[in-house]
Amino acid sequence: MAAGTAYKALFRFYEELNDFLPAGHRKKDKTYTFKGNPAVKDSIEAQNVPHTEVDLIVVNGNPVDFNYKLRDGDRVSVYPVFETLDIRPAIKTGRKPLRVTKFILDVHLGKLARLLRMTGFDTMYRNDYEDAEIIRIGEEETRIILTRDRGILKNSRVTRGYFIRSQKPWEQIKEVINRFQLQDDIKFLCRCIKCNSPIESVEKKEVAHMLKAGTANIYSRFFKCRGCGNIYWQGSHFNRMAGYMKRLQTELRSKQSG
Numbered sequence: 737m738a739a740g741t742a743y744k745a746l747f748r749f750y751e752e753l754n755d756f757l758p759a760g761h762r763k764k765d766k767t768y769t770f771k772g773n774p775a776v777k778d779s780i781e782a783q784n785v786p787h788t789e790v791d792l793i794v795v796n797g798n799p800v801d802f803n804y805k806l807r808d809g810d811r812v813s814v815y816p817v818f819e820t821l822d823i824r825p826a827i828k829t830g831r832k833p834l835r836v837t838k839f840i841l842d843v844h845l846g847k848l849a850r851l852l853r854m855t856g857f858d859t860m861y862r863n864d865y866e867d868a869e870i871i872r873i874g875e876e877e878t879r880i881i882l883t884r885d886r887g888i889l890k891n892s893r894v895t896r897g898y899f900i901r902s903q904k905p906w907e908q909i910k911e912v913i914n915r916f917q918l919q920d921d922i923k924f925l926c927r928c929i930k931c932n933s934p935i936e937s938v939e940k941k942e943v944a945h946m947l948k949a950g951t952a953n954i955y956s957r958f959f960k961c962r963g964c965g966n967i968y969w970q971g972s973h974f975n976r977m978a979g980y981m982k983r984l985q986t987e988l989r990s991k992q993s994g
């Protein structure tokens with residue numbers, strides 16, 4: 737193609753990818769003007785959709801990967817990760833499934849971090865992370881980046897990420913569990929809410945000296961964090977967390993059946 741000439745392709749974004757488009761452009765064909773032959777991945781991101789949200793790209797009826805070079809007159813359909821229906825053809829965008837789902841969260845998602853740890857998911861979070869640090873750790877430790885900042889997800893080093901839609905922590909955790917199909921991986925009381933390290937059951941005599949006399953007398957089951965040493969016991973806080981877990985599982989089930 738001659739340099740400098742402007743070409744056109746027709747794009748259509750499906751389902752929740754429309755969340756990233758301006759109101760007037762949703763669920764419609766959209767003409768995209770470009771020069772040269774850019775990778776389809778860059779053309780998608782130029783339209784504000786992070787590549788981590790994309791699972792399948794079809795050009796003129798054929799599935800392509802992110803490196804496909806856009807050509808004049810192409811008709812491009814872009815699909816999100818399908819939540820429930822497995823209608824994905826053989827060629828996808830080249831990502832391998834992770835063996836264990838692990839997360840790193842941006843600085844605005846502190847409450848979601850606590851809920852994810854409470855449900856047993858390996859979740860790194862600090863309220864002073866720089867974006868570059870989140871991206872580096874995500875890459876090195878194959879962690880899924882959860883963020884409400886789509887700028888992070890557009891970074892080319894990010895291959896695993898998810899843009900959190902809701903602003904409410906309780907909705908956010910359900911969003912994450914549904915998106916990554918983690919319903920069967922929820923484990924209560926296996927991870928420290930403060931530091932993310934595993935916690936383990938301990939004998940009362942091991943921790944009695946660290947507790948107030950009343951606590952040590954009343955309760956019998958104790959857990960200790962291997963990282964920060966925080967002690968958990970089957971008291972009111974524990975019961976409140978158990979209540980949250982029950983409610984979470986009920987609400988997740990009702991969504992599945994509805």
Ligand SMILES: [Zn+2]
Nearest residue numbers: 928931961964
């Ligand atoms: Zn801890």
